[in-house]
Structure formats: structure tokens, C-alpha cells
Amino acid sequence: MSSAHWAVIGILALAAFSIxxxxxxxxxxxxxxxxxxxxDELPGLIxxxxxxASLADQPLQTWIAAGAALGAAILTNHVIAxxxxxxxxxxGLSLFGI
Incomplete structure (x- = not known):
């Protein structure tokens, strides 16, 4: 590798360490x-x-499923459910063509 490659590696390592x-x-x-x-609230906010951001520009069935999932989260407080x-x-919405 040339010295330019090593310089780029060094700069990137320094940048990563600085961050x-x-x-x-x-x-x-x-x-x-x-x-x-x-x-304390940051993980939930992320x-x-x-x-x-995932729901932006999604069809109505995605929004309905997200609302149902939100309802399940509020009622059960269980991730798998x-x-x-x-x-x-x-x-179900996809199967029935909604």
C-alpha cells in the first residue's frame, strides 16, 4: 500500500477515535x-x-397494522405479542386485498 492509503487509514482511525x-x-x-x-428517554425516542420514518409513504394497510401493533403494545407490554x-x-389485510 502507498503512503496515501496509510494516510487515509490514519485519518479515518483518528476520526473514529475523536467521535x-x-x-x-x-x-x-x-x-x-x-x-x-x-x-433515559433516548432509546425509546430513537x-x-x-x-x-419507516411508515412515511406507506400504504393504508401498513398504517392500520402499525396501529394494531401499537394497541397490542399498550395492552400487553409484550414485544412478541x-x-x-x-x-x-x-x-390479514393483504389476504383480503384491503
Whole structure:
């Protein structure tokens, strides 16, 4: 490999290390601030963002299945049951052509 390749590898390694250091510093500062509650809610917020982005531009049957899954999640608080209800609802709607 040429020296340019090694330079790129070194720069990328430094960038990856820097990102981790900045994350650690920012996380410790947030934990010490009045915004510490955000870190507790962050995993759920990330999941909600991913689901919302996935539902954008989807047909009505997908939205109905997502609503059924949300209802199952609220009622059961069980991940497997939520997934099963969502998949079965989507499959049923697809089977009947809705």
C-alpha cells in the first residue's frame, strides 16, 4: 500500500477515535446537567423515530397494522405479542386485498 492509503487509514482511525471521545465528553456533560432525563428517554425516542420514518409513504394497510401493533403494545407490554399482532394484521389485510 502507498503512503496515501496509510494516510487515509490514519485519518479515518483518528476520526473514529475523536467521535468516541466527543460522545463520552458530551454524555458526561449531559449527565451532569438538568437535561439528564434525555439520556433515559433516548432509546425509546430513537425507536419512535425509526418507526415514524419507516411508515412515511406507506400504504393504508401498513398504517392500520402499525396501529394494531401499537394497541397490542399498550395492552400487553409484550414485544412478541406486539410483533405477532402487527404481522397478523398486515397479513390479514393483504389476504383480503384491503
Amino acid at each position: 468516541r471521545i466527543v460522545g463520552l465528553v458530551a454524555g458526561s456533560r449531559i449527565r451532569a446537567s438538568r437535561h439528564a432525563w434525555v439520556l 425507536v419512535i423515530c425509526l418507526v415514524a 406486539t410483533m405477532a399482532v402487527g404481522v397478523m394484521t398486515f397479513a
